[in-house]
Amino acid sequence: MSGTTTKPIPQLRGEERPFFAAAAEGQLAIQRCPECGQTVSFPRTVCPRCRRGSPVWIDAAGTGTLYSFSVVVRSAIPGYADEVPYVVALVELDEGVRLMANIVNVAPDDVRIGMPVRVTFERRLRESEEEIAVPQFEPAEGAV
Amino acid sequence: MNALEQVAIVGVAESEIGKVPHQTPAGMMAVAARAAAVDAGLSLDDVDGVFATTPYHGVTVTTVSEYLGIRPRYYDGTDFGGCSFILHLRHAAAAIAAGLCDVALIAYASSQRSDRGRLVSSSETSAYELPYGAVYPITHNAMIAARHMHEYGTTSEQLASVAVAARSWAARNPRAFAREPITVEDVLASPMMSSPLHKLDCCLVTDGGAALIVARRDRVVDGRRAVHVLGAAESFTHRNIVAMPDLTTSAAAVTGPAVFQQAGLRPDDMDFAQLYDAFTIGPIIELEDLGFVPKGEAAAFFAEGRTQPGGDLPVNTNGGGLAYTHPGMLGLFLLAEAVRQLRGESGEAQLPDAKVGLVHGIGGALASAATAILAVPEVRVA
Numbered sequence: 025m026s027g028t029t030t031k032p033i034p035q036l037r038g039e040e041r042p043f044f045a046a047a048a049e050g051q052l053a054i055q056r057c058p059e060c061g062q063t064v065s066f067p068r069t070v071c072p073r074c075r076r077g078s079p080v081w082i083d084a085a086g087t088g089t090l091y092s093f094s095v096v097v098r099s100a101i102p103g104y105a106d107e108v109p110y111v112v113a114l115v116e117l118d119e120g121v122r123l124m125a126n127i128v129n130v131a132p133d134d135v136r137i138g139m140p141v142r143v144t145f146e147r148r149l150r151e152s153e154e155e156i157a158v159p160q161f162e163p164a165e166g167a168v
Numbered sequence: 169m170n171a172l173e174q175v176a177i178v179g180v181a182e183s184e185i186g187k188v189p190h191q192t193p194a195g196m197m198a199v200a201a202r203a204a205a206v207d208a209g210l211s212l213d214d215v216d217g218v219f220a221t222t223p224y225h226g227v228t229v230t231t232v233s234e235y236l237g238i239r240p241r242y243y244d245g246t247d248f249g250g251c252s253f254i255l256h257l258r259h260a261a262a263a264i265a266a267g268l269c270d271v272a273l274i275a276y277a278s279s280q281r282s283d284r285g286r287l288v289s290s291s292e293t294s295a296y297e298l299p300y301g302a303v304y305p306i307t308h309n310a311m312i313a314a315r316h317m318h319e320y321g322t323t324s325e326q327l328a329s330v331a332v333a334a335r336s337w338a339a340r341n342p343r344a345f346a347r348e349p350i351t352v353e354d355v356l357a358s359p360m361m362s363s364p365l366h367k368l369d370c371c372l373v374t375d376g377g378a379a380l381i382v383a384r385r386d387r388v389v390d391g392r393r394a395v396h397v398l399g400a401a402e403s404f405t406h407r408n409i410v411a412m413p414d415l416t417t418s419a420a421a422v423t424g425p426a427v428f429q430q431a432g433l434r435p436d437d438m439d440f441a442q443l444y445d446a447f448t449i450g451p452i453i454e455l456e457d458l459g460f461v462p463k464g465e466a467a468a469f470f471a472e473g474r475t476q477p478g479g480d481l482p483v484n485t486n487g488g489g490l491a492y493t494h495p496g497m498l499g500l501f502l503l504a505e506a507v508r509q510l511r512g513e514s515g516e517a518q519l520p521d522a523k524v525g526l527v528h529g530i531g532g533a534l535a536s537a538a539t540a541i542l543a544v545p546e547v548r549v550a
Contacts, residue, residue, distance in 0.1 A: 034295035043296070066296050066408055092318070092415055094310035095363040096303055104301035112302045112362075114311055114410060122410045124297050137318045148299070158299040 029148045031103030033156050039069050042081055047157040052086045052143045054121055055079035065121030086143035087164060088117040095132045111135050115161050129162040140164035171265035172430075176394035177257070177542070179208025179381030180507045185493045186345050188375040189282040193224045194235045196277035196377030201236060204379040209389030210271060215381070217242035217269030219256035222276060223290035223496065232275050242269035247290070248402065249531015250444060252276075253380070253499035254538035258400035260382045270384045277377025278495035286373055288496055291532065294408050303362055305446065306370060308409050308533035310362040313449035315415040317364065320464035322452065324364050328355035329471040330448035331368050331490050336476045338487025340516040345372050346491045355448075369448040371489035371498075378500040380507075391545060395507050398524070398543050399427030404536040412535070417457060419537035420528060424458030431541045433524065435460040438541075440482040440509055440525040442502040445489045451475075454528050455483075458539070477517070485509060485517045499529040499538065506542050523547050 036044060046053035055064040059077030071077040093113035099105050111127040113135070127135050128144065141161040149155050181203030183196035191199065197220065205212045218229045218240045225231040229243040242263050248255045253274050260272035280288040293304065302308060316322045332352055338344035350368065358367040388394045401423040406412040428434060435458065443451040455466040460481065469475065475483035486492040486505040493501060508514045509522045524543040530536065 031301070032298045034298040036295055040295040065410055066294065092311040092315040094302075094307045094314060094365075095360075096301060096307055097360040097362065099301060099303050101301045101303065107301075110301060112300055112307050112311070114415070124300050124302065124410055126300050137314065156299070 028151050029103050031148055032101065033148055033150065033154055039067055043067050044156055044158070046081070047145055047159050050145055052084040052159050053081045054084045054117065054119060056082050063119045063121050065123060085118050088115045088141055088161070090127065090135065090137055090139045090141055091116040091122055092137055093127060093135055095135070113161065115141055123159065125159055125161045127162065128160045171261040172397045172400060174265045174384060175261045175382050176385050176388050176396055177380060177507055178383045178388055178394050179204035179206070179210065180504045181207055181379055182501070182504060183277060183377035185343065185376030185495070186374050187281050188279065191279070193222055193277040193279050193377065194231050196279070196375070197232045197275040197379065198235045200277065200377045200379035201232070201273055201275050204273070204381045208381040208383065210381065210383070210387070212236055212238055214271045214387070215273045216240045217260060217263055217272035218275070219244045219260055219272055220275040221245050221247040221252050222278060223288050224278070240269065242272075248538060249536045250446065250497040251499045251529025251531045251536060251538040252497065254400070254503060254527060254529045254540050255402045257380070257382060257397065257503065257540055258402060258538070261397060261400065264382070264384050270387055272382040274380040274382065274500065275377070276497055276500045278497065279375045280496050281373050281375045296410065297408065305533045306365060307362040309447040309449055310365045311409070312415050312453070312534055313364050313447070316449060316453065319416055320467070322467040324356060325352050326467035326471045327364065327369055327448040327452070328352040330445065330451055331355050333470055333473070333476045334445065334484055334488045334490035337485050337517055338491035340477065341486050341492060342515070344487040344492045345374055346487070365447055365449070371446045371494040372491070374493045374495050376493050376495040376501070378504050380500060380503055393511050394545055395510050395542050396545055396547070397540055398433065398547070399430035399541040400539070401426035401430070402536070402538045406535050407532065409533055416453060418453050418530065418534040420454050420457035420539065423528070423537045423539035427526070427539045427541050428459065433541065438481065438524060438526050439522040440485055440506070440519055442485070442506050442525065442527045443483055443488070444498055444502060444528060444530045445484060446494065446498065446530070448490070450530060450534065451483060453534060454530070458526065458528060482519055485514060485519065502527045502529055503540070510542060510544050
């Protein structure tokens with residue numbers, strides 16, 4: 025997916041940047057604590073489990089299962105309002121952490137909790153040339 | 169002696185509620201504060217501690233103090249989401265017990281209905297959620313509901329029964345915003361917002377303000393109308409929903425056991441429960457986590473009508489956020505109704521012989537929690 029969009033583009037600060045920089049390279053970046061081994065989401069500079077380590081970035085496999093979702097029917101969010109119904113989901117990665125994403129390339133009626141999904145990346149471009157890549161998920165091979 | 173045993177709720181009042189275009193949030197707080205002080209048999213001059221937070225003011229405690237022309241010696245503007253004011257009650261008890269103030273005002277108001285007709289929130293959206301079109305907080309609660317349905321077989325009809333129960337109480341409350349009775353079919357026929365939540369699964373958007381006066385017990389003017397706090401607790405599970413450990417278990421699983429243990433009482437001892445109902449899934453998960461019913465059984469409890477007038481556990485006896493009023497943050501209105509019930513001032517919705525009840529609030533999308541057990545003075549901690 026590409027082209028200009030009115031969909032939200034977050035203003036990134038600090039440790040938020042590497043996550044989206046990785047997405048721009050087609051990688052799903054999560055974190056693991058070098059001290060205690062905990063995988064971490066959302067990204068943090070201090071491990072929320074042992075509090076000793078500083079989590080480091082690792083490449084996730086990009087596969088997981090759908091933990092929960094909602095089909096949004098009423099929305100006033102720019103870029104989304106005219107795309108209803110769309111799916112907002114929490115995906116549980118094989119590494120054990122969860123991410124929020126849209127479930128794309130599938131009819132909302134065919135989305136199910138527990139279905140295997142895999143990452144894909146959506147590039148968002150503004151006319152001002154502001155750009156971001158966001159991880160999205162789609163049904164894994166043979167999921168639907 | 170613990171802090172709770174040194175204080176009493178002595179005054180409660182609400183501003184006009186519903187649509188109040190002629191007053192600012194600060195104005196509604198001031199009107200409610202003055203009325204609450206009168207209700208307590210005290211004056212606003214006696215207030216030396218202020219507890220308040222709103223999404224309208226960066227420092228609400230100074231806004232409301234300035235508006236009222238008072239200059240307290242203790243301030244607490246903790247924002248813990250919609251349940252903040254139940255937490256403020258606990259913090260006020262701690263401050264009073266520590267000698268930092270004697271008479272505490274807890275205040276809140278919102279003009280969100282007159283403003284834009286939708287939730288006014290100071291809650292920021294994280295960079296990891298902002299890109300995805302989740303409509304806060306509806307989509308978040310919808311995902312919680314969907315997971316509860318997946319794990320426990322909860323149905324849309326059962327969710328709808330929570331809204332039906334709220335209207336059954338609102339029908340007895342002349343101040344309620346939505347008084348017409350509804351059926352499960354009405355809820356299911358209302359527009360889908362964010363599946364599985366329909367429009368009637370979502371709370372009202374209203375204006376309104378409320379205030380509570382908490383005082384050291386030697387400042388109580390009318391002991392017969394004082395309400396005591398037998399237990400109070402606060403906790404949280406997450407700020408970002410990706411970090412919620414289990415979408416079907418809230419922080420009430422911590423605060424519920426804590427308040428019952430403090431009070432030396434059991435869920436069966438409660439004459440009522442005022443439960444934060446921003447969405448129909450809320451009271452279902454809260455009732456389970458607080459320990460009133462085993463996990464997975466609250467949806468049937470609501471569907472069987474057991475929380476409605478005449479039921480074994482009256483819930484949200486003023487109609488709650490789904491039918492009475494919901495000005496963005498509901499916590500103070502839950503406390504107000506509990507106090508009215510314990511004083512015998514709930515009119516047509518008055519429960520016979522209400523002596524002890526539970527108030528439970530949430531903040532964010534079932535993220536934070538504050539719980540209290542309130543009782544008439546003759547009920548003592550076991």
